[in-house]
Amino acid sequence: MDSETPRSGAATRGFVCPPGRPALPLRVALDLGVAHVRVIADAWLAADVRRTAVAMGFASAPVASAPAQAGGLSVRLCRTDAHLPDVPPDAVLRLQAHDLARGYSTPGGTVLWTPGGRSLVAAASADVEVVAGASPAEVAWHLTVSLQLLLRPLGAYGLHAAALERGPAGVLLVGPSDVGKSTLAYALVRQGWGFVSDDSVLLHAEGRDGAVEAVAFRRRFGLDADDRFPEVAAHAVPQPAEAGKWSVDVAALYAGQARMQTAPRLLVFPEIADAAESRLGRLAPADAYGRLLAQVGTRRLDDAHTRAHHALLGRLLAQAPAVRLAAGRDVLDAPARVADLLSDALPALP
Amino acid sequence: MTDAHFARRPDTIATELPDGETALLDLASQRYYTLNGTGAWIWERLATPQTAEALSHALVGEYEVELAAARDGIAGLLDHLRREGLVVLS
Numbered sequence: 001m002d003s004e005t006p007r008s009g010a011a012t013r014g015f016v017c018p019p020g021r022p023a024l025p026l027r028v029a030l031d032l033g034v035a036h037v038r039v040i041a042d043a044w045l046a047a048d049v050r051r052t053a054v055a056m057g058f059a060s061a062p063v064a065s066a067p068a069q070a071g072g073l074s075v076r077l078c079r080t081d082a083h084l085p086d087v088p089p090d091a092v093l094r095l096q097a098h099d100l101a102r103g104y105s106t107p108g109g110t111v112l113w114t115p116g117g118r119s120l121v122a123a124a125s126a127d128v129e130v131v132a133g134a135s136p137a138e139v140a141w142h143l144t145v146s147l148q149l150l151l152r153p154l155g156a157y158g159l160h161a162a163a164l165e166r167g168p169a170g171v172l173l174v175g176p177s178d179v180g181k182s183t184l185a186y187a188l189v190r191q192g193w194g195f196v197s198d199d200s201v202l203l204h205a206e207g208r209d210g211a212v213e214a215v216a217f218r219r220r221f222g223l224d225a226d227d228r229f230p231e232v233a234a235h236a237v238p239q240p241a242e243a244g245k246w247s248v249d250v251a252a253l254y255a256g257q258a259r260m261q262t263a264p265r266l267l268v269f270p271e272i273a274d275a276a277e278s279r280l281g282r283l284a285p286a287d288a289y290g291r292l293l294a295q296v297g298t299r300r301l302d303d304a305h306t307r308a309h310h311a312l313l314g315r316l317l318a319q320a321p322a323v324r325l326a327a328g329r330d331v332l333d334a335p336a337r338v339a340d341l342l343s344d345a346l347p348a349l350p
Numbered sequence: 351m352t353d354a355h356f357a358r359r360p361d362t363i364a365t366e367l368p369d370g371e372t373a374l375l376d377l378a379s380q381r382y383y384t385l386n387g388t389g390a391w392i393w394e395r396l397a398t399p400q401t402a403e404a405l406s407h408a409l410v411g412e413y414e415v416e417l418a419a420a421r422d423g424i425a426g427l428l429d430h431l432r433r434e435g436l437v438v439l440s
Contacts, residue, residue, distance in 0.1 A: 284369070285367040285368050285369050285371065286367060286369075286371055286373060286384045289365065289367060289373045289382070290373075290382060293375070293380075293382065299380065300377060300378075300380065302361055302377050306363065306377070307363060310363045310364075310365045310375070311365065311366075313365060314365040314366045314367060314368075314373075317367060317368055318366075318367075318368040
């Protein structure tokens with residue numbers, strides 16, 4: 001499907017890479033744990049796409065040497081100098097607005113909209129088109145959200161969470177940006193916990209023993225570029241999507257603690273507290289459901305996979321009790337105490 | 351209104367929660383509601399359009415409840431679900 005012939009149809013018109021381009025120079029297959037996705041990009045965007053793949057920690061291989069790709073998933077990215085049209089209102093089935101980004105369900109697929117870019121995510125492929133001057137952060141957003149949408153038919157759904165492992169038990173740190181998820185996650189990795197993913201995971205229905213699994217989506221950690229953890233500087237590159245943040249190759253620092261997936265047995269919803277010591281409180285399932293839902297980027301999508309996605313969230317809540325963590329200064333000052341607090345909250349496994 | 355048939359609005363999602371409750375999500379508004387076990391059982395039946403009277407008799411057949419109490423309970427729940435836009439008259 002790397003033909004450069006544009007697709008047809010009212011909903012897709014204007015959201016395709018221009019025809020007749022010379023060969024697209026970047027052709028790689030990203031290993032996303034549950035599938036490989038072939039990514040091709042034109043000369044303008046190849047560097048941005050590479051930077052995103054490195055910052056997210058996607059393992060990649062040249063297309064020619066990549067394993068067979070489940071479903072032939074592909075993303076094609078190109079830059080245009082043309083004005084990007086808006087989505088025709090009569091093609092919109094549903095709109096999801098989030099800050100500067102919007103998502104539209106249309107008969108031709110999901111259209112992702114940002115001021116300088118459009119993505120059309122159809123059944124097994126996505127076309128991403130950005131205007132000249134679009135920021136690397138915008139390119140990274142389109143690529144990562146397109147990838148998450150492409151994986152839905154495979155039963156893998158994105159969640160804004162970090163995934164760790166304590167012994168055999170998975171622990172998800174779920175919450176919006178700026179509640180200290182990455183700092184807490186990294187502090188626990190320093191305490192010897194296994195790590196799967198920072199910031200984003202793929203929840204997958206087909207885990208071992210029928211359990212819901214969290215599969216790595218962002219294998220490098222996004223940490224503030226400061227001196228709280230001095231050892232990370234030697235293993236960090238700047239984040240393309242967030243100024244002032246490093247993308248840290250934690251696998252290079254703690255090689256034996258890296259995992260590809262884990263079955264979550266505890267859901268932790270952290271909040272920053274102005275307190276010396278962290279505190280835990282149990283959350284009722286209905287409260288946890290609402291908090292979980294708020295961290296699902298595609299929660300307004302109404303497509304063939306929506307019901308399966310929500311059933312999966314219900315299974316996750318049945319599999320993993322939920323707690324609220326008021327994270328105090330001991331996350332940095334006495335991380336062993338926080339590790340013990342969370343370990344004690346883990347249910348006994350059979 | 352006794353012949354009125356009630357049905358779920360299609361873009362609502364029901365998710366079973368581990369404590370026996372069910373979360374009902376209105377995809378359009380992103381508001382969610384919780385139903386207890388009986389409410390979830392009624393929601394299941396609303397997969398096909400139902401009259402309040404048929405639901406009341408079905409409830410009596412499933413739970414140990416008098417018909418009058420079942421009618422009151424069903425009327426209250428349907429009224430609430432209608433006001434929230436989760437069920438529609440079909």
